Amino acid sequence: MRDFHIPGRSAAYGTNGMAATSHPLATTTALEVLRQGGNAVDAAVAAVAALCVVEPAMTGIGGDCFVLYAPASGGVVALNGSGRAPAAATPERLAELGVTALGSGSPHSVTIPGAIAAWEKLVEAHGSRSLGELLQPAIRYAEEGFPVSPRVALDWKRCTPTLERSAGGRSIYLPGGKAPGVGRIVRLPTLARTLRRVAEGGAQAFYTGEIAEAMATTLQSMGGLQGYEDFAAAEAEFVEPIQTSYRDVRVYQCPPNGQGVITLLMLNILEGYDMASLDPNGAERHHLLAEAAKLAYRDRDLFLADPAHASSPMETLIEKSYAGRLREQIDRERAMTDLPPPLLDAHPDTTYLSVVDRDLNAVSFINSIYDGFGSGLVCERTGVIFHNRGRAFRLDPKHPNCIAPGKRPMHTIIPGLAFKGGEVWAAYGVMGGNYQPVGQSTVLSAMIDYGMDPQEAIDAPRSMAFPVDMEVERGMPAATRAGLQERGHQIVEPAGPLGGGQAIVIDRKRGVLIGGADPRKDSVALGL
Incomplete structure (x- = not known):
């Protein structure tokens, strides 16, 4: 029992479900899914999608995820939703381009985002709702707006120089040329349109077609080696x-x-x-x-x-x-x-979250764009913030974590x-x-x-x-x-x-x- 004379926080208690996330709106999103009869997987995916809107410095649909799921029936399911280096990414090719380090803001630090593919795979295998249904709260927050909470405001301001690296970062995530302060209502209509397209067409709508073409073109315009085919080949793996x-x-x-x-x-x-x-x-x-x-x-x-x-x-x-x-x-x-x-x-x-439902199905879920606002490179047509997970690669061909076509980097x-x-x-x-x-x-x-x-x-x-x-x-x-x-x-x-x-x-x-x-x-x- 904690000393109630000292400021702090009590643990939360429940009997019919529990959600713990890094943002109030994500936690309430998860609970609403549970109240409506969804299971822990449904609630976790809805919550993480919401976090990709309301906590944009920490996570996004341009990032990766890993999941551990313990169904009440027994056993443990592990899902790797981390993305791969593009097919053209070799240490030799990067050397030809004069790349001596995979910097945090380099397009070569961007691996193909794996999160959306993993969400869909997890929901189809273990959820009870469709991905499209579970994306609706995130779409609503992006369209109608959300108030910026204190830690989100702190991270947003701290990462202003990162967002200034790209036109998309400046135009979409620095409204009025600066990071939004505590309590400001922020709307992200471009990201909302992308999420709605995914809700309607599934992960395929993200990794092929107009969205994938826009992401590949954006990265190529910055000197990246990512091609449309790299996005089309993305998949998560149990x-x-x-x-x-x-x-x-x-x-x-x-x-x-x-x-x-x-x-x-x-x-x-x-x-x-x-x-x-x-x-x-x-x-x-x-x-x-x-x-x-x-x-x-x-x-x-x-x-x-x-x-x-x-x-x-x-x-x-x-x-x-x-x-x-x-x-x-x-x-x-x-x-x-x-x-x-x-x-x-x-x-x-x-961002990390955990959800347990009334049947004691338990989900441990982490979704990331690595650095604050990832690479800072943003696709202006889609609102996607590209993570920079590829900066964990090495350029030394003798190192096991050296960058290579289709390879996943060491992940934290x-x-x-x-x-x-x-x-x-x-x-x-x-x-x-x-x-x-x-x-x-x-x-x-x-x-x-x-x-x-x-x-x-x-x-x-x-x-x-x-x-x-x-x-x-x-x-x-x-x-x-x-x-x-x-x-x-x-x-x-x-x-x-x-x-x-x-x-x-x-x-x-x-x-x-x-x-x-x-x-x-x-x-x-x-x-x-």
């Missing part, structure tokens, strides 16, 4: 989830090209410590999180890539014995300043599911680019090791020791900061809060759903 155990909890992630394997590796390392005996906001716990992250992320940057194009030691990375070997390299009293050599041979911004966005006793227990996720495996490990440990409810776990102050200095939020106790500095960590304050997250826990014994939503965003969790 994949086999990967898993490990943490204490008595079975944790599921999507496989690479996403970095979910790094969450599993971190949990395996941390499982070897008696975390419950440590202060949850103390220096020792955050030191162990930092050291585990350094080793896990080192392996991520060496090995993680699209498995269809490069081999990776994924099975080894999630073995308990491998985590044990990494754990031996951690000094509980001293921070690593130079990472030790890898134990394996090297090979040559975002990762949804999570956790099971107890063979039944789904939690749908959770933590946004924030590189931070996500650390965030998921921190939140899961808080709920499992300390018995926190999802809101308490999400509220707790955060740290991140990658790639160089250790970022520590202002809410961290002073004694913890001092203890981390004594261990050799170089403490810096992040430019903004570390990520954002949502979680829903299923309490089967009491028959209730418990939701948490991150105060670092405009997030809301609500139950029925």
